[in-house]
Amino acid sequence: AEADDEAVDETEAAPEGDEPEASEGSQVIETGTISYGQLVEGTLEGNTHTYTFSGASSDIVTISLESDDFNPFVELLDANGESLAFDNESGPGLDALISIQMLPADGTYTIVVSSLVSGESGDYELYLALGDMQASLDMGDTVTGTLDENVHFYFYNGEQNEVITISLTSDDFDTYLELYDSDATMIVSNDDGGEGLNSQIDGYSLPNTGSYAIVVRGYGVRVSGDYTLALGEAVPETGDMAVPEAMDEPADDAEPEAMDEPAGDDEVPPDEPEVAPEGALSESEDSTLRYGDSVSGSLDSGTARYSFTGTAGDVVSISLESGEFDTYLELLAANGQRVARDDDSGTGLNAAIIAFELPSSGEYTIIARGVGGAATGDYTLTLVEGTTLFDAPLPDGDDTGDDAIGDDPETDQPVENQPISYGDTVIDFMAGNSDTYVFSGTAGDTVTISMESADLDSYLELLDADGNTLIYDDDGERGLSAQITAYELPASGDYTIVATTYNNEGSGDYRLRLSTIVVENQPLAYGDEALGMLRDNVHLYSFSGTAGNVVTISLTSNDFDTYLVLKDTSDNWLTDDDDGGDGLNAQIAQYELPTSGQYTVIVRGFEGAASGDYSLTVVLDEAGTGDEPGDENIIPAEGGPISYGQTVTGNLAESTHSYTFSGTAGDVISVGLNSDDFDTYLELLDNTGERLTVDDDGGLGYNSYLAAYILPYSGEYTIIVRGYGGTATGSYTLALVIPAMVDDNLTYGSIVNGTMTDAVHLFQFMASEGDTVTISLESDDFDTYLELLDPGGVLFTADDDGGDGLNSLIDGVRLPAAGTYTIIVRGYEGAATGDYTLSLSQ
Known part of the structure; x- marks a missing residue:
């Protein structure tokens, strides 16, 4: 099959016709095709997508599924619909990766794209690669090669107990090594065992005599660049069993078929579990267990x-x-x-x-x-x-006693104000309730609180001594786990941790951790480099900035996957980054500071606390204007005037356009910018040219949608139309809508039947702190979208398809403060036309 390196949108491969709606209890399945070397982009909406491809017997394929919006799950089926392989998170982060899989016969194969948690939605990228067979290696060989977004295989005939060292180096990508035995079982792997981001399987003793496959790839699949692979002898230490660090090993939930060199239609032996080393159990116990053992x-x-x-x-x-x-x-x-x-x-x-x-x-x-x-x-x-x-009971006194692990949901009693100290971990059980823990802190202490569960969508709140909510989090850690990261306590005294669930429903075990971190109170100036070492913790730095300064913050390390967080002068989260730099290094590039004052940079690992050396720099971009990367002193071309309710079309040619309109203080506006040709970016400026707000991907896909912005004064405003990287080329559609305030006094139990004509509707209601509310939006005419703004006008939560089919549901959300909340009723792509039903309940 020919390789196709072009990325295609999943909707082009799906069947023609209107967007399907899921009936209750059913699942929408869209089908497309994919070829070797092809990248497909798509969007799940609580459903499952399938793609078919033609493969030949003994083809060795690699499949990756990546998403920033949901926890991906990928499965490979044969022509009869039988599962050959599946995976959840063997790729970077939570991404799914079927590393290698040998196809057993000629025919049509199916890739199933879904989320680990049923019903999740979001954008994804699916990539299918054909492995490239290379030469057989002899001991002492060193070879060079070039990856082109694929995987290379080398074969070696080894002897039982032969001790080998395999090294893989590259200046172009973060390398990854895997070694498979003759039954296609991965027996050892390594990410960064060599210098820097290079891989090395050092001193590994081969368990059997036979053919072994060495897999050369990047830490992610879609990497390209030159590499050097070396196979050499090593002398093991007594009793040594060289196995890579588990944190570096991406678990292959699906082991591939036999990796012997292809020999026509030879039968593929079944997978066999790896064999434990002789003497692994120095104190022998019955190796067969029963539940409760x-x-x-x-x-x-x-x-x-x-x-x-x-x-x-x-x-x-x-x-x-x-x-x-x-x-x-x-x-x-x-x-x-x-x-x-x-x-x-x-x-x-x-x-x-x-x-x-x-x-x-x-x-x-x-x-x-x-x-x-x-x-x-x-x-x-x-x-x-x-x-x-x-x-x-748990070791070290960690059992809570009154609320024992695994309690019956019908008899479970909430934990009330249980003492907890820095460094403590509590494992407990809850059933549709909230547990509270109290600790004493000192002003300036920087604390991290995490709540993890396989059963619950966890939710955390931190209260001061008077019971006021200081900070809250839903999904700040991985998956549905909550984490309040590096929060500085404002005063000395007692604090309360509220551990609960996002919707106050469900029962199950959870783990709560409270820790305080080592703070590097070293101020940074623009251009400085800070060298530090994490020891299973997090570091903080501060710098002084001026409103409008455009800064680039870089964090590099050869020891861990870096992660950056930037907070403003009030300790509010502004932005973060994982791998914006080279390899696994983090970089917040060309970020414009919104106000003057002290800013905080949090240095940590991708999964939280980390260990290893790092380098941190904060650089002032003298030439930039504060726009996103790639935008330097762009002078917008005049697009012309625009009025409320008007939709205009335009065409950029490596340029930007600007549109002006007159508004009145208190007007609530929405602006939508759509394009099939480029990743859109919206800016709203005041009459002095100062940026008021921006949006990148608030609409469908890479389209922009600025929802329910309240104009601060009466006068002229300017809308800037551009691409995410600055100037762009292609056609676009811009719409300016003034949402209608349909009802500013909803109460719990209200049900509203409304009609929109290319519009957005707003509703408001009064709430008390701690109220748990459910908001439902249904329509047979358009794909609904719900947004909930807090009393300060900040987006608190949103939903697309949480209800049946394409309907929206914000279900059982706990409100963090008393005041007036705003509900935004719109379509998934912005303004919408059609009838709808909105309900609000407590």
């Missing part, structure tokens, strides 16, 4: 394996505890595929796989080991059925 053992530079029989749909929890090493758990299905893994979801450095639902009936294998691979020390392994984390 708890066993003790001892590792001596090895790993331990236990098996149990489960039934599809069983929900199991597994804990591995040790006071002598950092524990790590893996769970394998009967075919050797890893279906779950964990590092630190238990207390401290203990591992816990919490409330995992078994996908099929059969025998499962638990691998108990250390984070670095093999480990030494005593441990306790517990297997239970249900959402219970542990049947016995």
Whole structure:
């Protein structure tokens, strides 16, 4: 098949016709095609997409599914609809990656694109690559090659117990190495075991005599550049079992088919689980477990394996505890595929796989080991059925007693003002209630609070001594976990943590952590470089800026995946970045400071606290105007005047356009900018040319939509039309709408039937702090969209398709403060036309 490097929108591949609507209990499935080397962009709306491609017997394919909006899940089916492989988060972050899979026959294959949590929505990128077979290697060989957004394979015939070292270096991309045995089981992998971002599998002892496949790729699949691969001998230390660090290892939930060099239609042997090293269990226990068992053992530079029989749909929890090493758990299905893994979801450095639902009936294998691979020390392994984390009291007094782990939802009692201290981790159970914890803090303490759960959409609030809400968070950590990161306490005294759920519903276990971080109170000046070292914590820096300054903040490290957060003078979050720099380095590029004063930069790892050396710089962009990257002193071409209710079209030619309109103080306006040719960007300026507000992707896809902005004065305003990177080329449509205030006094229980004609409607209601509200918007005429603004006019939450079909539902959200809230009723793409029904309930 020919490779097609062009990105295509998923809607071009989907069947022609109107956008389908999901009936209750059904799932919309859109089907398209994809070819080797092709990148497909699409949008899930609570549904599933499928793509087909033609493959040949022994083709080795790689499939990646990336999204910033939902936790992706990808599956590969054969021509008969049988599952060949699936994956959740083996790629960077939460992205899904089927690293390698050999196709068993000629024919048509199907890729299923969905979210791990049913009903999630958002944009995604799907990429299909054909692996490129390279030469066979001999011991001592060094070869060079070039990746072109694909994966390379090398073969080596090795002897049992032969100790090898494989190194992969590149100046062009973050390398990643994998080694597969003759049964296509990945037996070892490495990300950054070499210098910098280079990979090295060092001193690995081959378990069997036979053919091995060395997989050369980037940490993400779509990377290109030159590399050097070297295969050499190594002498192992006594008892050494070289296994890469678990944090670097992207779990392949789907092991590929046999990786022997293709030989026509030879039968592919089935996957087999990896074999534990001899003597892994120095203190032998029965290796067969039953639900409710708890066993003790001892590792001596090895790993331990236990098996149990489960039934599809069983929900199991597994804990591995040790006071002598950092524990790590893996769970394998009967075919050797890893279906779950964990590092630190238990207390401290203990591992816990919490409330995992078994996908099929059969025998499962638990691998108990250390984070670095093999480990030494005593441990306790517990297997239970249900959402219970542990049947016995937690170690070190972490059990809450009154609210024991795994309590019955009908008898569960809320935790009320339980004391908690810096460094404490509490594991507990809740059932549709809120638990509160109290700690004493000192003015200036910088605290991080995290709440993680496999069962709940967690929600955190921090209250001061008078019960006022200081800060709250819903999904500030990974997935649906909440985290309040690096919050500076304003005064000395008692503080209350409210641990609850986003919709005040559901029951299950959760883990709450409270920590204080080491703060580098070193002020930064423009142009300075700060060199520091994280030790499983977070660092803060401050600098003085002036309104309109355009700054670039860069954070680099060879030791961890960096993450940057910028907060304003009032400790409000402004922006953040993960990989905006080279490789896994973070960079907030050309950001315009909105006010004058002290700004705070938070230095941390992608998953929170991290360890390793880093370099931080804050640079003032002398030439920039404060626009997004690529925009330097652009003089907009006049687009002309525009009026309320007017829609205009235009065409940019490496330029920007400006439109002016007259407004009255208090007018609530909405502006939509759509284009099929470029990533749109909107700016609203006052009559002095100062920027009031901006929007990038508030509309559909990469289109901009500025919703419900209140004009601060009467007079002239300017709308700037441009691309995200500055100037752009292509046609666009610009619409200026003044939303109608249909009813400014909704009450709980209100139901409104309304009609819009290319418009946006606003509603307001009064609420008390802590009210839990549900807002529903339904229409048979357009794809609805709901937004809720807090009393300060700031977007608090929004929803597209949380209801049935294309209807919107903000379900059981807890309001953080008393005051007047605003509901914005509109279509998914902005202004809409048609009938609708809006309801508000408590």
